[in-house]
Amino acid sequence: MIEPVVRDLLARHPAGVPATTRPDGGVRQSVVHFALDGDRLLVSTEPARAKAKDVRRTGRASLCVVGAAPPYPSVTLEGVARIRTAGIGPDTARVWSRIGGQNAGPLSDADLAAMNRVIVEITVERVYGGSYLESTA
């Protein structure tokens, strides 16, 4: 369902704009590093962050990814979302590897809990608004 040209864009751009719905019905946006694994979008955050609370409450999130230069290739992905705290070492390593720097291998859930990190996992159900996507192959 996630086409190769979309995967190419996401592979090249490690930062994206997640959006969630606030308690008052308004929209909340921010910027995060993310990883894509299969049809799962992964974000590492803190459990008390507003976006984590939105996900816990609404069970949904979207992510818009934009290329760095004109004509600004872009796409938005969305789906059901949840907060995970168990077995999150490998997924956290996937996200952190996109930030750069060293990659010391997956941490334990206990270590990540001590660091106050959780995973926001979006299972992509819909991909829309693809613009100026092109394969690098």
Place this chain on the structure above:
Amino acid sequence: MIEPVVRDLLARHPAGVPATTRPDGGVRQSVVHFALDGDRLLVSTEPARAKAKDVRRTGRASLCVVGAAPPYPSVTLEGVARIRTAGIGPDTARVWSRIGGQNAGPLSDADLAAMNRVIVEITVERVYGGSYLESTA
């Protein structure tokens, strides 16, 4: 209310990610060129676009702007939004000047109506999530 460091980022990055609320309560995101004039964010679009319909229905929108390179400076602005069709030549020219290319001066409302263009105007009420903002001065 919009600080100079925020204005600097917006001046350097002509594309942003608007978010609106869908009829079903979900979030809609896309990518647009925009201009900032005072405390007004301006986007040129077509009246039948989904985001225009969302604005007409909800009267609100937000825009997240992200720098092109790590550490990805970013900020989100939001506020009341409306669709304008009258006196939009100068604002449309402001947006188009950010896309590049020639700048032939403001078109008339009749010309823009024939081109099926309207202005989405967001009057910024809140600025949040500023990250890695720094002055270029």
